[in-house]
Amino acid sequence: MQTVRGSCHLSVALRGVTRPIVNLQVSGQRRLPLHLRAVDVQAQNRETSQATQDAAARETMFNRIAPVYDQMNDVLSLGQHRVWKRMAVKWSRARAGQRALDVCCGSGDIAFLLAQAVGPSGEVVGLDFAQDMLDDASGREDERVPSVMERSAPMEWVAGDALRLPFDDASFGAATMGYGLRNVTDIPLALSELHRVLQPGASVAVLDFNNNPNPLIDGFQEFALANAVVPLARSFGVAEDYEYLRPSIKRFPSGAQQEQLAYAAGFTMAVHYPVGFGLMGCLVATKSGS
C-alpha cells in the first residue's frame, strides 16, 4: 500500500479505490468448452464494469453529501444515531490497548468512540473511500477537546476500499462498520475482508438500517423515509441522494440473512440485534478463537 501521511494523521492509500470489485470466482470454468468460457468472461466483464460504475457513483455521492452528513444524521434520528453507534462499539468488544478498525468510517463518529474504548495505549484506523468524508473526520479530530483526546487512542485515516482492505491478516483486535455494508457492491466480500483482518476471537459490529420483515415496522420506515427524511434532505439540497435509501434498505439482506452471510464469510458466531425499535440492526460476528 502506498501511503501519504499528512500533519493530521491522514494516510491515503493511492489509489485503486474504485477498482473492479465484484467477486470473480467462476467455479468449474476449466471444464467448460471454449465458446462458453468466452461467454462467461463477457458476462463477468459486464458485471465488473457495472460494479465499478456503481462504486464510483457511490463514492461521488458520499463526497457530495459530506458537508451536510453529520447535521442530517442528528436531525433525522433525533440524536439517536449516537446511542446506536455507542452500542455498536460495545458489541465490537473493543478493549483498552487494542488496535481497532472502523470500515466505511465517513466523518468518523464510530472511530472516535472506538478511540475512547481502546484508550491512549490503543490505536484506531478509520477507512473510507470518500476523501471528503475523511477530510471531515481528520478535521474533527483536531477539534476534539483536550480531556477527550487524552483519553483517546491515536487515529489514522486511510482512503481505501472496504472490498480490498489494505491491512495484514489478523491485524485488528476489534472492528466496526456503520451504515457501510448496505452501500458496498459485494456484501459477502466485505464480510470476508473483515473476517480476514480480525485476530482470532475478535468481533465486528455492523450497524445499519434494518430490512425488517415485520410489515408494521417496514411500513413505518417507508412512511418516515418518504415523509420526513427525503423532505429534510431536500431542504439541505441533497434530496436525490437520500431517495436511494429506501431501495437500498429493501435490497439489503434481512438480519437472518446477514447472519448466514457472516457464517459463509468464515465467522463462527453471528447474531443480528434489532436496534431503535427494529428500524436499525446490528450484526455482531465473531471469528473463531483458534
Ligand SMILES: C[S@@+](CC[C@H](N)C(=O)[O-])C[C@H]1O[C@@H](n2cnc3c(N)ncnc32)[C@H](O)[C@@H]1O
Ligand atoms: C452512510 S455513510 C456512514 C458513515 C459513518 N460510518 C457513520 O455511521 O456515520 C457510508 C460510508 O461508507 C463509505 N463507503 C461505501 N462503500 C465503500 C467502500 N467500498 N469502501 C470504502 N468506503 C465505502 C462511504 O464513502 C460513506 O462515507
